[in-house]
Amino acid sequence: MASGRLPDRPPPRLAARGVLALRRLLHRTADRLVPGEVALWEHSAAFGRTRILGALAEYGVADALADGPATAQELADRLGLDADALHRALRAIGVYDIVRLDRRGRFHLTPAGRALGEDHPHSLRAWIRYLNLASTQDAWAGVTQTIKTGDPSFPAVHGRSVWDHFAAHPDEEQLFATAMRKLTELDVPAIVATYPWPERGTVCDVAGGVGTLLAGVLRAQPGLRGVLVDSPGVLTEAEGPLSAAGVRERVTLSEGNMFERVEAQADVYVLKDVLHDWDDERSLTILRTVRAAMPHGARLVLVENLQKRNRIDPIASLVDVHMLTQCDGGRQRSVAELHGLLRSAGLRPGELRLTAQPALVEGIAA
Numbered sequence: 001m002a003s004g005r006l007p008d009r010p011p012p013r014l015a016a017r018g019v020l021a022l023r024r025l026l027h028r029t030a031d032r033l034v035p036g037e038v039a040l041w042e043h044s045a046a047f048g049r050t051r052i053l054g055a056l057a058e059y060g061v062a063d064a065l066a067d068g069p070a071t072a073q074e075l076a077d078r079l080g081l082d083a084d085a086l087h088r089a090l091r092a093i094g095v096y097d098i099v100r101l102d103r104r105g106r107f108h109l110t111p112a113g114r115a116l117g118e119d120h121p122h123s124l125r126a127w128i129r130y131l132n133l134a135s136t137q138d139a140w141a142g143v144t145q146t147i148k149t150g151d152p153s154f155p156a157v158h159g160r161s162v163w164d165h166f167a168a169h170p171d172e173e174q175l176f177a178t179a180m181r182k183l184t185e186l187d188v189p190a191i192v193a194t195y196p197w198p199e200r201g202t203v204c205d206v207a208g209g210v211g212t213l214l215a216g217v218l219r220a221q222p223g224l225r226g227v228l229v230d231s232p233g234v235l236t237e238a239e240g241p242l243s244a245a246g247v248r249e250r251v252t253l254s255e256g257n258m259f260e261r262v263e264a265q266a267d268v269y270v271l272k273d274v275l276h277d278w279d280d281e282r283s284l285t286i287l288r289t290v291r292a293a294m295p296h297g298a299r300l301v302l303v304e305n306l307q308k309r310n311r312i313d314p315i316a317s318l319v320d321v322h323m324l325t326q327c328d329g330g331r332q333r334s335v336a337e338l339h340g341l342l343r344s345a346g347l348r349p350g351e352l353r354l355t356a357q358p359a360l361v362e363g364i365a366a
């Protein structure tokens, strides 16, 4: 992934898909060069990889390496860490090409390692810190039970939904909102370029987080206004990013519960990475709530990574199990499944638009 400003134009979809497919083929080929148990041993250690990345993200180690290579001792002195433990953790993460270790004992960031830095334009630091939270990890640890019962583990482990947990832990809610912002920023150019956003009127992003996608759409269409619906804590976090994008004065912030009522008359409604948090029953309630707000002829755009039942997708299939462990019955769905939900909510499926990653699945209030 190139450094620098986020591109206004996404890479061509087929080229991007082709590169992802080639990467997967190379991984598969590499695994087949060695006995199965050797490949499997490395995969079995993957939880340690996430943990070390989490620790490095927590302490800002990639930021400390951003200006040039350093030994673990130099880093430890700067960051107040234990030099021996840090050296061993960095050496281990070098197995995955996040850092390189030279013969003088200095660690260098690789392109993947640079994305761990706070100031990297596509930084995954917040996402990795969110993955490393005890609440996230404990829920993931429940996957064994989940595979037996089918019940999502976050509520089983924590006694409440992730959203209620966030409401009680504003620091974690804020971290998750930042993590989502950074992930959504990666998809914004493709989503903005792929959908025919109207030149005038209103776009309402329901459960739109801190307004990352809405800001991208409004920047592309200066005559358009926006409504951002989310919980009060998340909307407070939205002020900064919307102002920084220069669109704050065109956005109405609307505290709302998407299970009860959405207060917005708009031409286009968006639900990005929202239905994948919920089971079919609650997804239907969300869609019916949005449908009730939609004027005749308005459109709803579902932005989701598609998952066909018998197809392995290098991103959607992993996100799908994250949803299984972290949310209340969340899952990635196929186009047919999303169309079925739209129809049940009284929306006519419209056009399907594909990007390299998420798909844009349209429903029309006919």
Ligand SMILES: C[S@@+](CC[C@H](N)C(=O)[O-])C[C@H]1O[C@@H](n2cnc3c(N)ncnc32)[C@H](O)[C@@H]1O
Residues within 6 Å of the ligand: 163, 180, 181, 184, 206, 207, 208, 209, 210, 212, 229, 230, 231, 234, 256, 257, 258, 259, 271, 272, 273, 274, 277
């Ligand atoms: C996975 S995030 C997606 C955020 C945003 N659409 C994006 O893609 O960046 C799900 C969002 O749903 C919001 N949310 C959860 N429950 C909600 C509710 N009952 N009403 C409105 N928003 C809710 C969360 O605060 C969070 O911002």
